[in-house]
Amino acid sequence: MSYEDRLKELNLYSLERRGARGNLEVFKILKWFNTVTAENYFSQVTENRTRGHRWKLKKGIFRTEGRRSFFTERVVNHWNRLPDRVVEAETIGSFKNRLDAVMNNTV
DSSP states (O other): OOHHHHHHHHTOOOHHHHHHTTHHHHHHHHTTOSSSOGGGTOOBOOOSOOSSOTTOBOOOOOSSHHHHTSHHHHHHHHHHHSOHHHHTOSSHHHHHHHHHHHHHHHO
16 A cells, blocks of 8 residues: 555645644744744844745754754745745634645645
């Protein structure tokens, strides 16, 4: 049985898709649903000439591979690719629903 067939039978999402749900934690941190301070973990793009949404994050530059695998670095590209309608959600539930809708169309 193929991987895709097993996922369908068990009603699960792919590993890639489950990893993309890390965007939920970024949303919670940036929108103050968490007790964590966003400035301690992420740097937002300060230029107003960015494409896409206004919550873009800066990707860090590191000399070693170790830091690149941290959660705060892994999610930046996924987060920055999300459309406005997902990132501008007001609640966690609406963010999840919009994220799932976008992922159903692209994955």
